[in-house]
Amino acid sequence: MNPLSRRELLATATRLAALVAWPGGASADDYPSRPIRLVIPYAAGASGDQIGRPWADRVASLLGPIYVENIGGAGGAVGAAMVAQSAPDGYSLLLGNGSTQVMIPLSSARPAYDPVRDFRAVYRLITSTLAFVVHPSLPVRDLQGLAAYAKANPSTLSYGTPGVGTGNHLVGEMFKRRSGNALDIVHVPYRGMAPATNDLISGQIPAMIAVVSSHLVQLHRVGKLRMLAVTSQKRLSGAPDIPTVFEAGMPDLGYAGWFGLFAPKATPDEIVNRISAATRTAMADPALQETYRSQGMEPDVDSSPEKFQQLAEDELARLAPVIKSMGLTRE
Structure with a gap:
């Protein structure tokens, strides 16, 4: 095979490769x-x-x-x-x-x-929307109450999320800044919301910021955790009892x-x-x-x-x- 033929063959192979979407031809x-x-x-x-x-x-x-x-x-x-x-x-x-x-x-x-x-x-x-969630033992019933508790009990609160740099983390840090003296709330990153939820239920962490799901709402219904507020503009049709961050007077925490x-x-x-x-x-x-x-x-x-x-x-x-x-x- 002469050099020109090899070049032609390579050119043809390149054109064919562009048409191939995966290994196997x-x-x-x-x-x-x-x-x-x-x-x-x-x-x-x-x-x-x-x-x-x-x-x-x-x-x-x-x-x-x-x-x-x-x-x-x-x-x-x-x-x-x-x-x-x-x-x-x-x-x-x-x-x-x-x-x-x-x-x-x-x-x-x-x-x-x-x-x-x-x-x-x-x-x-x-x-989807996120929710501020706490362990039932925490003496707070709404988002303003959580901010007040954090101020009154410095260095005692932590919150779980599915990881550093997630939307959950962003909302958590915005809440800390919004709450003024609550800047010492500790962020606890997990490998996902399932292990964070398990730790919240068992009392290993007092709070978390999670994506709303039917499972989360059901745990709220049976009292295994308490949802304080959701980050959507309107209350959820599947959980109409949970107020929004806008109703809580914290519209800057809105997140879609x-x-x-x-x-x-x-x-x-x-x-x-x-x-x-x-x-x-x-x-x-x-x-x-x-x-x-x-x-x-x-x-x-x-x-x-x-x-x-x-x-x-x-x-x-x-x-x-x-x-x-x-x-x-x-x-």
């Missing part, structure tokens, strides 16, 4: 030809499961088998970094949120991934969370659009919508890769100066 037209992995970057049993697993069950009839893998750690950064480094073939997806795609990258001095350079948005599944699907950056448009279209069809199912609403979440029936990408990038731009001013950047 199948083109994007054949996607999916094997099971898709959805990485939930939190411990099993937390709110991520209550969002990702119903989606996987419903979309399986449209895309084929989907298996869920819980990879917790560093507030979600471990699982997110793993997906960022995965082959851009549509077979590894991340259930990301405002923490993994905004808060963690902004608050890390050396983030393990770049949310814009390493990921592309596929579809926002739901919007979200969860959605992300793929490695170089994933082909055809594959991203196929996943998005299947998800849109699934989200139109009233049964899936009710699954999410019953857990205090609002399903997004009108998302798209373009809309979701813009939302994530806008939030990065909006929160960057906030994170810097609060000194939350960490090594």
Whole structure:
């Protein structure tokens, strides 16, 4: 084979590689030809499961088998970094949120991934809200009472979150600043909300800031924990007895969370659009919508890769100066 033929062969191979979406030689037209992995970057049993697993069950009839893998750690950064480094073939997806795609990258001095350079948005599944939660033994009934207790009992309170740099952490630090003398409340990061919830129930920590879920509301109902306020603008239809931070006179603590699907950056448009279209069809199912609403979440029936990408990038731009001013950047 002469040199020119070798160059021609390499050029042809390069063109063919651009058409190949994953190892094995199948083109994007054949996607999916094997099971898709959805990485939930939190411990099993937390709110991520209550969002990702119903989606996987419903979309399986449209895309084929989907298996869920819980990879917790560093507030979600471990699982997110793993997906960022995965082959851009549509077979590894991340259930990301405002923490993994905004808060963690902004608050890390050396983030393990770049949310814009390493990921592309596929579809926002739901919007959610956070809740201030305490152990029943704590003598407070509302958010103002928690602030007053913190001032009257310095160096005695701590609160749990799913990790440093998460949206939960941001809201917690904003509460500390808002409360003036309550600046010595200790932040306790966990590998997910499930272990934090267990420690709260057992009395290992007195408070936590958690994503609202049906499980959390049920624990509130039976008195195993006490929800003081939610960060949404309106009370939740599934928990109308719990006031909002706006009603508590702390509107600056308002926070709207979200969860959605992300793929490695170089994933082909055809594959991203196929996943998005299947998800849109699934989200139109009233049964899936009710699954999410019953857990205090609002399903997004009108998302798209373009809309979701813009939302994530806008939030990065909006929160960057906030994170810097609060000194939350960490090594």
